Amino acid sequence: MKTDNLRQQTILEVTDGLVAVGSTGSRLENCPDMKERVAKFISLLRCALYPHVFGTGSRRSSSAIAVAYDLQRAADLLGELLDTVQPDNDENETLILRFLQRLPEVKACLETDIRAAYDGDPAATSFEEIMLAYPAFEAISIYRMAHELYQLRVAVLPRMMTEYAHQLTGIDIHPGATIGRYFFIDHGTGVVVGETTTIGDHVKLYQGVTLGAKSFALDEDGNPVKGIKRHPDLGSHVVVYAGATILGGDTRIGDGCVIGGNVWLTHSVEAGHKVLAAEERGTLVI
Numbered sequence: 001m002k003t004d005n006l007r008q009q010t011i012l013e014v015t016d017g018l019v020a021v022g023s024t025g026s027r028l029e030n031c032p033d034m035k036e037r038v039a040k041f042i043s044l045l046r047c048a049l050y051p052h053v054f055g056t057g058s059r060r061s062s063s064a065i066a067v068a069y070d071l072q073r074a075a076d077l078l079g080e081l082l083d084t085v086q087p088d089n090d091e092n093e094t095l096i097l098r099f100l101q102r103l104p105e106v107k108a109c110l111e112t113d114i115r116a117a118y119d120g121d122p123a124a125t126s127f128e129e130i131m132l133a134y135p136a137f138e139a140i141s142i143y144r145m146a147h148e149l150y151q152l153r154v155a156v157l158p159r160m161m162t163e164y165a166h167q168l169t170g171i172d173i174h175p176g177a178t179i180g181r182y183f184f185i186d187h188g189t190g191v192v193v194g195e196t197t198t199i200g201d202h203v204k205l206y207q208g209v210t211l212g213a214k215s216f217a218l219d220e221d222g223n224p225v226k227g228i229k230r231h232p233d234l235g236s237h238v239v240v241y242a243g244a245t246i247l248g249g250d251t252r253i254g255d256g257c258v259i260g261g262n263v264w265l266t267h268s269v270e271a272g273h274k275v276l277a278a279e280e281r282g283t284l285v286i
Contacts, residue, residue, distance in 0.1 A: 037081060038160045044074035045145055049107050053131050075100060085156040095152050102148045109181055113140050116182040120204055135169035136185040146175035177211075179203075180236065187242075196229045196249060200236030206261070209240045214248035214266055235271065 046054040048070040055066060075096050082092040117130045117137065124130055131137050139162075146161035158175035166172045170189035173179075177193045180201035185191055187207040193199070197211045213230035229249035238253055240246070241261040246253065253259065254271030262277045269275055 034081070034084070035160065035164070037077060038157065039164055041074060041077045041081065042142055042145070042161060042164065044070050044077065045103070046141065048074060049103065049110070049141075050131065053128060071100065071103075081157055082154065086154070095154060098152060099148055103145075106144050106148060109144055110137075110141055112181040113137065113144075113183050116184040116202065116204070120184045121186060135171060135188040139165040139169045139171035139173055139185065139188065140179075140183060143173040143175060143177075143179070147177070147179075150175040177231075194231035197231040198233045200234060200238065200255065202237045203234055204239045206240065206242040206244075208243040210245045210247075212245065212247050214251075232265075 043054070047056070048067050051063075051066050051070065055070075078096050078099065079092065082089070082095060086092065114127050114130050114137065117134055118124045118127060124134075142161050142165040146158040149161070150158040162173055162175050171185060171191045173191075173193040174195040174197075176195035177197040177199070179193075179197075179199045180203065182202040183199065184204045185206075186204065190208040191205055192210045192212055194212050199211075211232055211234070216230070217225040217228060219225050232246045232248055232251040232253065234240070234246075234253045235255035235257070237256045238259070239257075240253075240259040241263075243262040244259045244265070245263070246259065246265045248266050250268070251266060252268040253265075254269055254273070256272045257269050258274040259265065259269075260274070260276040263275050264277075265275065
């Protein structure tokens with residue numbers, strides 16, 4: 001009994017201490033299940049885009065009724081999420097409409113990504129296998145939806161969406177990155193694509209590739225300067241093999257380049273070149 005009273009007293013004291021400290025992010029207190037809602041939002045969108053693959057029960061159909069049903073539920077949920085992350089924003093309804101209007105283009109892009117995976121992996125036996133079993137499609141499909149919200153300057157949600165994909169796949173694509181069509185990530189685990197990266201069409205990355213920042217500019221108070229170009233640009237028809245690291249906002253990899261495994265690059269490479277990791281000599285450009 002004495003032990004129970006001591007524990008209860010300690011709990012009350014700790015509670016008072018926690019409340020006294022206050023809480024960062026208190027504006028989200030009206031939506032405690034944010035992560036679950038974001039996951040549901042993603043699921044509804046994927047059902048609307050590909051009901052025959054991701055739909056459930058009677059909604060496993062490509063009929064207009066099934067698609068409209070999932071779109072309506074996704075729009076309603078997006079409205080709830082927007083009211084939480086950016087309350088009192090008169091533009092929230094307009095943002096929902098603009099996002100919905102972009103979904104046909106998102107699907108058109110994803111169709112090219114599925115084709116790139118099928119053409120780029122001899123082990124792929126069907127488009128359905130790619131959509132259901134490949135981590136690349138999981139990560140890229142979520143990125144493409146999140147990118148549209150990022151372009152609309154929606155707060156918090158785009159990052160939550162791509163971090164959800166990161167947790168599932170080990171592929172970390174910032175929603176701010178700009179990625180062209182026919183994009184494929186083979187195997188995928190450990191891939192990082194930074195916020196200000198741009199990637200052209202027909203690009204293929206392997207596992208462990210990092211497209212990152214070389215260093216961070218600091219302001220007079222020693223804080224990182226935000227909103228500047230920090231990550232590299234990749235042209236079209238580029239292949240980057242496993243473990244390669246490409247860094248810097250002024251680093252440009254030209255069209256048709258091949259970057260070998262475990263290469264470390266902080267400088268630009270002209271179109272059509274191959275870069276290999278050369279023992280004792282850093283990188284070798286041929």
